[in-house]
Amino acid sequence: MSPMSQRTRLTALAASVLLLFGAAACGSGESGDSGAPATDSGAQKGAFPVTLAHKYGDTTVKSEPQRIVTVGLSDQDAVLALGKAPVGTTEWLGGFKGAIGPWAEKALGDKPVPTVLHDDGTGPQVEKIASLRPDLILALYSGLTKDQYRTLSKIAPVVAQPEDGPDWSISWQDQTEQVGKALGKSDEAKALVAKTEKHITDAAAAHPEFKGKSAVVATPYEGMYVYGPQDNRSRLLNGLGLALPTDLGKVVGDAFGANISKERTDLLDADAAVWIVADPDKDAEKLHSDPLYGKLDVVKEGREVLVKESSHFGSAVSFVSPLSLPYTVDRLVPMLAAAVDGKTDTKVVHPAS
Template identity: 65%
Template sequence: MFRSRRAPRIAAALASATLLFATAACGGDDDSGSDSAATGTEGSSSGAFPVTLDHKYGSTTIESEPQRIVTVGLTDQDSVLALGEVPVGTTEWLGGYDGAVGPWAADKLAGAETPTVLTDTGTGPQVEKIAALDPDLILAVYGGLTEEQYESLSKFAPVVAQPKQYNDYGVSWQEQTEIIGKALGKEDEAAAAVKATEDAISSAAAENPAFKGASAVVATPYEGMFVFGSQDPRSHLLGDLGFSLPADLDELIGDQFGANISKERTDLLDQDAVVWQVTDVAKDPGTLHEDASYKDLNVVKQGREVFVSESSDYGNALSMGTVLSLPYVVERLVPQLAAAVDGDVDTKVVPVGV
C-alpha cells in the first residue's frame, strides 16, 4: 500500500485498521455477536436462501440471491468474480485498474459491464455513492469497517462485515472466498475455487522442498522499515509455501496487519529470505543497503533478499493476496524465493516487476 504510491496504501490500510473506512459501514441485521467467522446457518452449499452470516458486528441475513453486489472490502471483488458474478460497484485500493479488477481477474468480467469504482480515500466508504448503486448486498469481508460505518451502510442493504476473530484485514483468502460463497449461495463453487488455488500453491511448495522450515518475512521501506504480520495475505502465502515466520513477529506488531520496527529490531529481517515490496526496484535496494542497522545482516551479505515493485501488476497481485491473484503471484515469486534460499551466495535474485 503506497505511493510514491506506498504512503496512501499503507496509510489507508493503517487508517483502516484503526479508523479506515471511518464513515460508513453497515450490514447485518442483528447485533448478536458471534465467535465464529461468517458462517452460513441456512442455505449453504445448495445455494438456498435465506442464509445468515456471522461477523464482527453480529449477524446478517440475506433473504434471496443477490443481484446487485457492491464490494467495500478492498479485495472482495476477486472472490465475487471467481464465483461467476460481477459486482456493480467495487472499491479501488491500488493499481488504477478499470473496475478495480486486476489483469489476473479481468477475464472473469466475460463481457459484463465494468463495475463502478468507489474510491477509498482513507475516510471511509462512500455511502451516498454506494446507495446510488441500489445494492442488495454489500461485502466488507477483507476490510476494517467501524460499527458506525456498518450501521450506516446497513440502511441500504445487508452488509457482511469482517470476521470477528481476526484483525481487521486479517481474514485469510480461503475464508474470505468461503464467506462470500455463502453470501452468494455458491458454497460448492467457492470450495472448488479455493482448492484450485491451494493446489497451485501446494504444487509450488512440493517442487521446492528447500522452502519447508526456512524462515521468511515480508517488509516494505515505509517510514523506515514496515513489517507485515502473520495475518497479512503476503505472510499467509509464505506460510502456505512452507516458510516459517519469525517467532516474535506478532508480539512486536500487536493486533495490526503490520507495523514499523525500530532500528534495534532489524534482526527481525535477518531470515532465510526477506521479501521487500519497494517503489523502485532499481534504486530502493541501494537505499536500504545504506542503512547501518540493516546492511550487515546475513540476509543482505548472502544475497537472500527478494525485491518486488509494489506498483507493478505483480506487486499489486501480491498485495491483494486473493483466490485469483495468488496463482499469478506464485509464478513470479517462487523462482525468486528459490534463488534466495538455494544456499549459493553467488546466485542473483532478480528483481521482478518494473
C-alpha cells in the same frame, strides 16, 4: 471531530442516502452506470435465506443478490471467481479499470465493468454506493467501523469483517467461503479454495528446499514495516513451506503488521526477505545504507526479493485472492528459490509482468 458530531454527521448522511436510494429504486432503471446484474449459473437450491456472522453481529441475505458492491479491498475477486460481477468495487492497488486486476480480467469476461469507488481515509462513498442500488454490500477485507456499518446497512445487507482478528486480516480462504455463502454458492467456494490451495502446495512440493527456511515480508513505510502472521502475505509464505521469524508475532502484536524498532532489525535477517518497494534500485540503495540493516547476512548474501509495488505482480502480491494467488505464486516462487539457494551470485530476477 467529536464522537457526537461524528454520529450527527453520519445520521444526516444516512437520511440523505435513503432519499437518494429511494429515488434510484423508483427510477426507470436506466441509470447509465456500468453495473448491470451479471448472469451466471445461479445459486444452489435452498441456499437462501442465509445468515452470516461478522464483527458487528449477523446479517441475513434473503435471496440471491444481483447487485453487489464490494467495500472490502479485495472482495471483488471472490465474487468474480464465483461467476458474478460487482456493480461497484473499491479502489486499492494498481489503478486498474473497474478495480479489476489483470489476473481477474478473464473472470470478468464480457460482464459490465464495475463502477469504481474510492476510500480516501474518510470511509466508503455512501451516496455513490446508494446510487448503484446494491442488494448486498461486502466489506470482508476491510476496516469498516460500526458507524459505517450502520449507515451502509440502511442501503442493503452488509457483511463486514470477522469479529476475530484485526481488521484487514481475514484469510483469503475464509473470505472466499463467506462470499460463497452470501452468493448461495458454498460448494463452488469450497472447491475454489481447494483448487487454489493445491496450486500453492504443488509449488511447495516442487521446492523442498523451502522447508526449514525462513522468510519475512516488509515494506519501507515510515521506516521498516513488517507484515505479521495474521496478514495474507505472510500466510502465503507459510503455505509455500517457509517459516516466519520466531518473534514476529510478538513484535507485531494484535495487528496485521507494524513498524519495527532498530533494535529488532534482526527480524529481517531471514533466509529470504521480501520487500515491497516503490523502486527496487533506489529503495535497495536506501535500505542498504541503514547502518543496522545493511550489515545483515540477508543483504550480504543476496537473499532479498524486491517486489515493485506498482507493477501488476506487485499488486497481486498484496491482493492475495483465489484469482491473484496463482498469478503471484508462478512469479514469486522462482524469486524465493533464487534467494534461499545459498549461492551469493544467484540473481533474484523480478518478473517482467
